[in-house]
Amino acid sequence: MRQRVRKGILVYSALMFPMTFLLLSPFIIVLSAAEGVLNGSAMIFGLFLMFSVVGSRLFCGWLCPGGAVQDYISAANNRHWNSKWKNRSKYVIWVVWFSFIVFLWIHNRPIKGDFLHFMGINKFYLIIYVIVMSIIYLFTLVTGRRGMCHSLCWMAPFMVIGESIADFLHIPRFRLKANPDVCVSCGKCSRICPMGLNVADMVKSGSVDSTECINCLECVDGCPKKAIGFGICQKR
Ligand code: SF4
Ligand code: SF4
Structure with missing residues (x-):
């Protein structure tokens, strides 16, 4: 029963992804930071980090639309994709990406908060959506079970940091x-x-x-x- 509920939530989350996509976008954060703005996706990633201090990676298993999409794709490639170096690549990507954002925030200070910055649905949005969905689809198809989560996900490191903070502070x-x-x-x-x-x-x-x-x-x-x-x- 519990797994039915979890999978039902994931299906709903995947269906809603076209609406929630910009709230989870690593690209829109960069565009906003370049204009000196702390946007909605940056705020949400901060919330993920805080939530994971107690909730660990429950978001990934129960709510993440990208994870849900990957679970469907695993019907086509159910191979295990899990090893030290495969898991490490996401941290390398994250450090480069997040360092660049911090650089932009410092360079463009004072930063102002605007939750809905760049949140409009337009031609640009559709292009980004198609590119990101294609990357998720193709990468997982080639790698296997939740390959994106293991190797590319830009959100997972926030949650692993939250878990590490919790463990460090007991x-x-x-x-x-x-x-x-x-x-x-x-x-x-x-x-x-x-x-x-x-x-x-x-x-x-x-x-x-x-x-x-x-x-x-x-x-x-x-x-x-x-x-x-x-x-x-x-x-x-
Ligand atoms: S191997 Fe796994 S599923 Fe089997 S009894 Fe042990 S914990 Fe349970
Ligand atoms: S990710 Fe694997 S180890 Fe973790 S709760 Fe799910 S089945 Fe268990």
Whole structure:
């Protein structure tokens, strides 16, 4: 039932993406920063960071329209796309992108806030939308399960930073809990994980803590032995 609700929310989020697209745009932030404006997408990414201090990456697993689109595409390519270097590339892209934005903000100070800056739907919007959707589609088709989330996503680093702040300050946050004693190593959790994580190995190690985990709870609901739970707690 829980997974039906999650997938229903993701479908709705994907359907609404043409309306919410500019609120999640890494490009509009740059255009706005070049004019000395802190726009709506910059504010929303800041909110994501704050939310993830307690909520970890629940947004990615339950609400992200880009993630939802990738889940559909995985019907065409269900290969796992998860390794250290594949996961690191998004941080390299993020550092370059975010450093450039900070440079523009400093260069164009004083910055003024305008939530709806560049939010109009026009020809320019349609071109950007088609380009971004094509990138999501083609990249995930080539790479596999949530390839964009692993390697390109500009939002994930904000949430990983939020998680790291929580762990550093010992703030309890949403996380999975493993019970290795009841695990029978059937491997089902690893097979159904939309991020292609080796969940079974993590359960055996006693900790299902991964910055790549999107808190979708597929493994929790799919485990026949109820070896994975979840809750809000501090890092052990
Ligand atoms: S699905 Fe459950 S029992 Fe099977 S490997 Fe994963 S945690 Fe262990
Ligand atoms: S480890 Fe579990 S909660 Fe995390 S992404 Fe994989 S299936 Fe979802």
